[in-house]
Amino acid sequence: MSSDPWGRVDEQGNVYVRTADGERQVGSWQAGSPEEALAYFERKFQGLEAEIALLEHRVRKTDLAAKEAQTALDHLRAQVVEAHAVGDLDALAKRLETLAGEIETRQGERKAAKAKAQEETRAAKEALVAEAEQLAESNQWREAGDRLRALVDNWKALPRLDRKSDDELWHRFSHARSVFSKHRKSHFAALDSERDSARAVKEKLVAEAEALSGSTEWGPTAAAYRDLMTQWKAAGRAQRDAEEELWARFRGAQDVFFQARSAAFSERDAEQGENQKAKEALLVEAEAILPITDLKAAKAALREISERWEAIGHVPRDARPKLDGRLGAVERAVREAEEAEWQRSNPEARARATGMTTLLQAAVDKLRADLDKARAAGNASRAAKLEAELEGRQALLDQAQKSLQEFTS
Known part of the structure; x- marks a missing residue:
């Protein structure tokens, strides 16, 4: 006789499995040794275990339908109960019970999700109906018509509700569209009698637009064109051919003006770009003053x-802060040097110079840290600003250190 923790083979070759309910015979073996018999029935257990593992994976990792999962579970339960296999069948049964709970939970979740989806669909369709009923009274014919068509597409994209609810909501939705269509037809029927007056108004607007096309008063004229466009939209439509001709003239007049303005702005931008280069060259001269060795010569x-700087003129807006900051740093350095020269003989100046040097060193260290953070964050604008400020503070620190050295020399 041979046995293992989960089964045994008796002297007659009968194979038994051990469960919590006791032993039961699962087969017999006459073709070989008891060890071979146990190995055979253990392999059958392993096959059953593999099927359970596969179902666990499908339930937990795939979108397996609850009904299909339950069918597979019931089949495996029956197999475990009647299994002609040797192994821990009680453990397999427990795994199946755990899996049954998961399937039930998942089925509940799907049911809840389906109910939630239905409620969301109902809310979405009710919102579409409410918006359609509001649009039914609109006189913004193009915008409201386009929106109603979009609402129809949105409706078609939504799932169906129960038949009664869906039919009721669709009836309201369809009725709102019909009301809008009727109003729009009435409006355009009345509009035919207004087309002649619309043409007269638009001919006047075209004449004004063409008169403005040569203006170089860029701001006021652009505002005037916006006002003319507002009047154009409010005037209504003329006959189709007249509308197209008048619009071509009106738009052509605008194009003449705005193209001229664009060319003028491009010329201005080019001039300011040259001014920027000139000021950058001046900054090289200004920064060469530092460190200051001859205060009188530096001031001159x-x-x-500074006089040449003012004579150059405007630079692009985004370049202005950095350029002004660099020049300001030199100006501050000169003022500090002048102040240091004036206070050179002051008995209390040494203490103040020491304190100033300490404060400036701390400020420079903080600016360097802030600049590193701005560069790391990719904030180019802040980095440029901090860089300019750092240059100024560094220049002040250099001057302060020099002044302090003079007190000790």
């Missing part, structure tokens, strides 16, 4: 540079 050089 800065005055001359």
Whole structure:
């Protein structure tokens, strides 16, 4: 006789499996040794275990339908109960019970999700109906008509509700569209009598637009064209041929003006770009003043540079802060040097110079840290601003350190 923890083979070759309910015979074996018999029935257990593992995977990792999962579960339960296999059948049964709970939970979740989807569909369709009923009274014919067509597409994209609810909502939706269509037809029937007056109004607007096309008062004229466009839209439509001809003239007049404005702005931008280059060249001269060794010469050089700076004119807006910051740094350095020169003989100046150097060093260290953070964050605008400020503070620190050295020399 041979046995293992889950089964045994008696002397007659009968094979038994052990369960919590006791032993039961699962087969007999006459063709070989008891060990071979147990191995055979253990392989059958392993096959059953593999089927359970596969179902667990499908339930937990795939979108397996609850009905299909339940059918597979019932089949495996029966197999475990009647299994002609040797192994821990009680453990397999427990795994199936656990899986049964998961299937039930999943089925409940899907049922709840389906109910939620139905409620969401109902709410979406009710919202479409409410909007359609509101649009039914609109006189914004093109916009409301386009929106109603979009609402129809949205309706078609939604799932169906129960027949009664769906039919009731569709009846309201369809009725709202019919009301809008009737109003629109009435409006355009009345509009035919107004087309002649619309043509007269638009001919006047075209004449005004053509008179403005040569203006170089860019701001006021652009505003005037916007006002003319508003009047154009409010005037209604003329006959089709007249409408197209008048619109071509009106739009042509605008194009003449705005193309001229664009060319003028491009010329201005090019001029300001050259001004930027000139000021950048001046900054090289200004920054060469630092560090200051001859205060009188530095002040004279800065005055001359400042006069040339003002004479150059405007630069692009986005370049202005950095350029002004760099020049301001030189100006501050000169002022600090002048102040240091004035206070050079002051007995209390040494203490103040020491404190100033400490404060400036701390400020420079903080600006460097902030600049590193701005660069790491990709904030180019802030980085440029901090860089300009750092250059100024560094120049002040250099001057302060020099002044402090003079007190100790």
